Structures are given as structure tokens and as C-alpha cells.
Amino acid sequence: MIKTEFKNSVLTAYIQGEIDHDSAAEIRAHVDAAAQSRKPKVLCLDFSGVSFMDSSGVGLVMGRYRQMKLLGGALRVKNYSDNIYRIFAMSGLESLGVLR
Amino acid sequence: MKSVNEMKLSFPSKSCNEAFARSAVAAFIMNLDPTVNELSDLKTAVSEAVTNSIVHGYRRQSGVIYISGRILENGRVTVKIRDKGCGIADVEQAMQPLFTTAADEERAGLGFAVMQSFCDKVRVTSTVGKGTTVTLEKLIGADD
Numbered sequence: 001m002i003k004t005e006f007k008n009s010v011l012t013a014y015i016q017g018e019i020d021h022d023s024a025a026e027i028r029a030h031v032d033a034a035a036q037s038r039k040p041k042v043l044c045l046d047f048s049g050v051s052f053m054d055s056s057g058v059g060l061v062m063g064r065y066r067q068m069k070l071l072g073g074a075l076r077v078k079n080y081s082d083n084i085y086r087i088f089a090m091s092g093l094e095s096l097g098v099l100r
Numbered sequence: 101m102k103s104v105n106e107m108k109l110s111f112p113s114k115s116c117n118e119a120f121a122r123s124a125v126a127a128f129i130m131n132l133d134p135t136v137n138e139l140s141d142l143k144t145a146v147s148e149a150v151t152n153s154i155v156h157g158y159r160r161q162s163g164v165i166y167i168s169g170r171i172l173e174n175g176r177v178t179v180k181i182r183d184k185g186c187g188i189a190d191v192e193q194a195m196q197p198l199f200t201t202a203a204d205e206e207r208a209g210l211g212f213a214v215m216q217s218f219c220d221k222v223r224v225t226s227t228v229g230k231g232t233t234v235t236l237e238k239l240i241g242a243d244d
Contacts, residue, residue: 018119020115020119020147020151021115021155022115022118024206052140052143052144052147055148055207055211056151056206059205059208063206083144090197090213
């Protein structure tokens with residue numbers, strides 16, 4: 001469901017499939033475990049493999065934003081579809097400056 | 101208005117059924133030839149309503165979620181998502197964007213806002229101790 005890559009202090013998590021309340025818990029555990037062990041300067045969530053997302057994805061992004069702040073790093077979110085962007089836009093996530 | 105087609109579903113309030121519920125509703129409206137956006141909108145709205153029933157209605161206790169769908173003659177689709185959970189004391193407050201009672205579980209409080217934005221009409225009726233019914237209405241074919 002998720003593949004991670006660590007290069008130049010950037011941890012990239014390639015999320016695959018559908019993000020809902022059910023799958024978000026598993027994604028969260030996986031990404032947080034990788035971030036804890038790698039301690040990246042930047043955590044990048046790559047949404048190119050995400051085919052569906054409901055508002056659980058917003059909670060996932062906001063939670064990782066807080067997590068990275070605690071670890072002294074930053075979060076980036078990239079390669080999301082237009083449909084996913086519509087939900088991000090409603091949440092006010094844009095003001096956090098994490099969307100690329 | 102006359103129904104062209106109808107369906108009923110019931111399933112336990114397990115989170116693995118969120119994907120089942122939205123896929124089943126998507127399959128139900130398939131012969132209306134929806135656009136990718138229409139399909140995605142309705143799936144997202146159904147996913148939000150079902151998640152609300154699981155997380156808030158039944159508060160992770162086991163219960164049954166009921167969905168009934170209707171396709172009307174003019175391409176209008178209604179999907180009713182009902183639970184017999186704890187109900188909502190203040191529906192108006194619950195529908196406010198960013199209002200959530202589960203912030204520690206990383207719930208964004210956007211469920212109703214997403215439903216309202218992705219459907220033409222959202223109706224919520226709820227009785228404390230009895231449960232909640234969310235009715236989503238969307239015209240399929242309006243994007244053409």
C-alpha cells in the first residue's frame with residue numbers, strides 16, 4: 001500500500017490506492033514509523049498512486065504536518081489529482097504551505 | 101416522481117465496509133453513464149456519511165448501517181444512509197465545517213462540508229439515542 005524512499009534527508013512516501021478512514025490508520029502507522037527511524041528534514045507524501053480520497057486524507061495530512069513540526073522537519077504533499085485537491089482546498093490546508 | 105430503479109443494502113459498521121458501500125453505490129448508478137467527476141463526488145459523499153455512522157453514530161461499537169438508493173426518471177439519484185446509533189444532539193453544529201468530536205483521531209471535521217459540496221442536496225435527520233439518517237441527492241448527467 002505504501003513504499004518509502006529516503007534520499008538527501010527527504011523521506012518520500014508513495015501512497016497507493018484509496019485513502020479513507022479504514023486505510024488512513026495503516027498509512028499513518030507506516031509513515032510515522034518510517035519518519036521516526038529516518039528523522040528526515042522533509043517528509044514528502046506522494047499522492048500519484050491515490051485513486052480515491054475522502055476527508056480522512058485531510059486528517060492524515062494535518063496529523064503528519066504536526067508530527068513533522070514536532071520532529072523539527074517540514075511536510076510536502078505532491079502529485080494529487082484535481083478531485084483530491086478540491087477536498088484539500090476545503091480544509092484550509094493551503095495556508096500551511098505544504099501543497100506542491 | 102417515479103423511481104426507475106431502487107436498491108437496499110445493510111452491513112455491519114466495520115470500517116472495511118466503507119469501501120464496499122461507496123463501490124456498491126457507484127455500481128448502482130453505473131447505467132446512468134456518470135462522468136468520472138460525478139462518480140467520484142457521490143462515492144466521496146457516501147464514504148463520508150458511512151464513516152460518520154461508524155465513528156460517531158456507533159462510536160466503534162457494532163451496529164448495522166442501512167443504505168437505500170433510488171434513481172428517479174430525470175436522472176436524479178437519492179442515497180439514504182441510516183444508522184441506529186447515538187444520534188446527533190445539535191445537527192446544525194455538527195454540520196459546521198471543521199467541527200469535530202474526534203480531533204484526537206485525526207478527524208478533520210469536514211464530512212458534512214464535503215457531502216454538501218459534492219451533492220446537490222444533503223438532508224440530515226437525527227434523534228438522540230435513536231440514530232441518524234443522511235439523505236444525499238445528486239443529479240447525474242448534469243455535467244454534460
